Amino acid sequence: xxxxxxxxxxxxxxxxxxxxxxxxxxxxxxxxxxxxxxxxxxxxxxxxxxxxxxxxxxxxxxxxxxxxxxxxxxxxxxxxxxxxxxxxxxxxxxxxxxxxxxxxxxxxxxxxxxxxxxxxxxxxxxxxxxxxxxxxxxxxxxxxxxxxxxxxxxxxxxxxxxxxxxxxxxxxxxxxxxxxxxxxxxxxxxxxxxxxxxxxxxxxxxxxxxxxxxxxxxxxxxxxxxxxxxxxxxxxxxxxxxxx
Numbered sequence: 197x198x199x200x201x202x203x204x205x206x207x208x209x210x211x212x213x214x215x216x217x218x219x220x221x222x223x224x225x226x227x228x229x230x231x232x233x234x235x236x237x238x239x240x241x242x243x244x245x246x247x248x249x250x251x252x253x254x255x256x257x258x259x260x261x262x263x264x265x266x267x268x269x270x271x272x273x274x275x276x277x278x279x280x281x282x283x284x285x286x287x288x289x290x291x292x293x294x295x296x297x298x299x300x301x302x303x304x305x306x307x308x309x310x311x312x313x314x315x316x317x318x319x320x321x322x323x324x325x326x327x328x329x330x331x332x333x334x335x336x337x338x339x340x341x342x343x344x345x346x347x348x349x350x351x352x353x354x355x356x357x358x359x360x361x362x363x364x365x366x367x368x369x370x371x372x373x374x375x376x377x378x379x380x381x382x383x384x385x386x387x388x389x390x391x392x393x394x395x396x397x398x399x400x401x402x403x404x405x406x407x408x409x410x411x412x413x414x415x416x417x418x419x420x421x422x423x424x425x426x427x428x429x430x431x432x433x434x435x436x437x438x439x440x
Contacts, residue, residue, distance in 0.1 A: 233262075233264060233272070236264075237269055237272060237273070238286045240258055240262040241258045244257060245339055246336070246338040246339035247338075250276075250350075253276070255270060255273075255275075255276050255279065277349065280350055281350055281353055281357075284343070284358050285358060287339070287340065288358050288361075288362075293327060294320055295369075296320055296366075296369035296372065297365070297368070299316055310434055311433075314433040314436050317369075317428050317433070318424040318436055318439060320369070321389055321423055321427060322420045324362070324393070324420075325389070325393060325416065325420035326416075328340075328393055328397075337397055340397070341398060364386075366387075366389065367383060369386075370431075373431055385427060385431075388423060389427075396416065421438075421439055425439045
C-alpha cells in the first residue's frame with residue numbers, strides 16, 4: 197500500500213493538474229469563441245461595406261449587424277480602417293492557393309521542359325480564376341469591385357499589401373520563365389489575369405440575369421483557358437492539348 201504522505205501528495209498533484217487542464221480548456225473555449233465572433237464581425241462588415249461603401253458605414257452599424265456590443269468590434273479592430281483592411285485580408289486569405297513557388301516546390305520537374313512550363317501556366321492561371329470567381333459570398337466580389345472603382349481612404353494600403361501580392365507572384369513567375377525579360381514585359385504579362393478577371397466580374401451580374409448558372413460557369417472556365425493560352429503564346433511555349 198502507498199504510504200499516506202505519498203497518497204496525499206499524489207492527490208494534490210492530480211488536483212493541480214486537473215485545475216490546469218480545466219483552465220486550459222476555458223482558455224481554449226474563449227479563444228475559439230473570440231475567433232468565431234471576429235469572423236462574424238468580418239462577414240457583417242463585408243456585406244455593409246459592399247452595399248454602402250466605406251464612408252457611410254460605422255463600426256456601430258457593424259456591431260448592430262453582428263449582434264455584439266460596439267466595444268467588441270473595437271476589441272478586435274482598432275479603427276474602421278483596420279476593420280476594412282482586415283475584411284480584404286480575409287477575402288484574399290485562400291487556403292492551398294497554387295502559386296508558382298508552391299508548384300515549384302511540389303513538382304520541380306514540371307519546370308524542366310517547355311511543355312511542362314506551359315502546363316504550369318495553365319494550372320496557375322486556372323487556380324487564380326477559380327479562387328476569385330468561386331468566392332462564396334456575392335458581397336466579397338461586390339466589395340472588390342467597389343474598392344477598385346471608388347477607392348476608399350485605405351486603397352493604397354489594400355493595393356500594395358493585398359492586390360499587388362498576387363501580381364508580384366506572377367511577375368516573379370514570368371522572370372523565372374523568361375530570365376532576360378524586362379520589368380515592363382513582366383508587369384504587362386502578370387496583369388493579364390487581373391484584367392480578364394476584372395472584366396468578367398463586372399459583367400457577371402448581367403450575365404446571371406440573362407443566362408443560367410451552367411452557362412456562367414462554362415464561360416468562367418473558358419475565360420480562364422483563353423487567358424492561359426494568351427500568356428503561354430506570349431512567351432512562345434507550346435500550347436497544352438487541354439487548351440487546343
